[in-house]
Amino acid sequence: MSEQELTLGIVGLGKIGGNLARQAVGKDIRVVGLDAEDRPELEEMGIEVHDAGEYETLAEKLDPPRVVYLSLPSGELIDDQLDQLVDELNEGDVVMDGGNSFWRDSIRREERCWDEGVYFLDTGTSGGPPRAKEGACFMVGGKEEGFEIAEPYLDTLSVEGGLIHVGEPGSGHFVKLVHNGIEFGMLQSIAEGVELLEAGQFDLDGEMGDLFETWNNGAVIESWLVELMSKGLKNEDQFSDAPENFEDVPNFVEDTGEVNWLVQEAFKGETPVPVITQSVIELFKSRGNQKHAPRAVALMRHGFGLHPFGEEESLMDERVTGRVDNDARSDIRQEEGDEDTLRPEKRESYDGDPN
Template sequence: VDGGNSFWKKSVERYTDFKEQGIQFLDCGTSGGIEGARKGACFMVGGDKAAFLIVKPILHDLSAKDGFMYVGPTGAGHFTKLIHNAIEFGMLQAIGEGVAMLEASDYDINLPELMRNWSNGSVIRSWLIELMESGLRANKLKTLSPYVEDTREVRWAVEFALEKEVWIPVIAQSELALYRSRDPENISSKAVALMRNGFGGHPLHKK
């Protein structure tokens, strides 16, 4: 059972290789993070149904209530987890942009308390909002580097969307936003400022 965030097409290849050796293989998308490991995770399983039935009791014990599912043939488990992660990135980016607007406002808003407020009865209440609250209580945003790690899954989702011609502007933009975090000098914006100065006389701002 491969419970990692593996590339689903590679999982199909591994299934074929293992089958030739008489070994059963399941690709199992796993979600829930550290909390899921402690209290019950979410599993999306792809592969032969007979192999799934063998491990079903184990997944039942390891998962949250209603937190495991046989999603289809080989590759389906890791593919559905890929789409899950793509949705997650879009949600993370939206919350991050909301926090940025709150920080830029003229109001002295207690952000951790606002996140707690939003976690109770609001349309956007979620575990991610709860994590935002706890993160803001433990850290000052101004002390953090903007660098965001890229684990590549969302890039695979964008490549799939391009291949299938599926319109995913929010998810694609959330992937591109990662690259902005790698450029503390923001070279592209400096280049734009130079050109705008050249054609329109717009001011250049020096450090």
């Protein structure tokens, strides 16, 4: 099957589905799409756009074996649309769910489709809208035979080296979810680096965006996320509509919650994932949801130490001025827990009231 013979159905022509469609028609894949909104800009490019739910029309216009990519929000909407779609498909056709669905939902949906002889591939898709338009990364779970039918499409739409069949049904979305957890940890690490740079004692030469650009040229942390941090600080490319000043970016982080599922599953299996877990908690903290716990801490601190309620300038000053010496732990102890190895001049600091 040559690229010129490929016809792909895409249900949902938003940020990901729409850009995959743009990339596809640019590579001589004929695209028939369904969407709840009018998409004149896509039709001008040669993409056939029909109203959401017109699955009979979609099936008529696709060449068998039909291949349909779902680009829809996870949840019950997938089940509802899948039921309507499968009724119009034939044995040997393929449906790919490109969203961030829960992998156990994908296992159930694969069984439902296979009852009708239709292949279901849980197709973890990474790279966001920019990479969907240029070349995405796909992690695919499902029957090998179904993957072989969809492979020419995915190979064409993926970046070089960005396509893998990872295994049985559900495994594609599981792998994508682990990917998202890793992503959260990396985002949090970079964000904490920004926090340290902003709070540090040095008035750095140049803009912070220049520093991240430098780090993205040969440094160990070179990555797309570091590149995005640099561009975001400079208001370049897709950040042109962001606030001009970094301080004006809202201090609120939104997400769709799928990494929460990963953390919950890790707890069930007693798998320690402290970095990913903390990155999710930091997201929660950005939303200001925790209102009562700080009050409880303040109440108890007042009880045992008469600590103030709210801010107090003298304590704020003490946080800065209270430490005179700033010796590192390695300067104080040669071997942790062995008093005999303490440097003589430091032993006296361990006498007296430990509080």
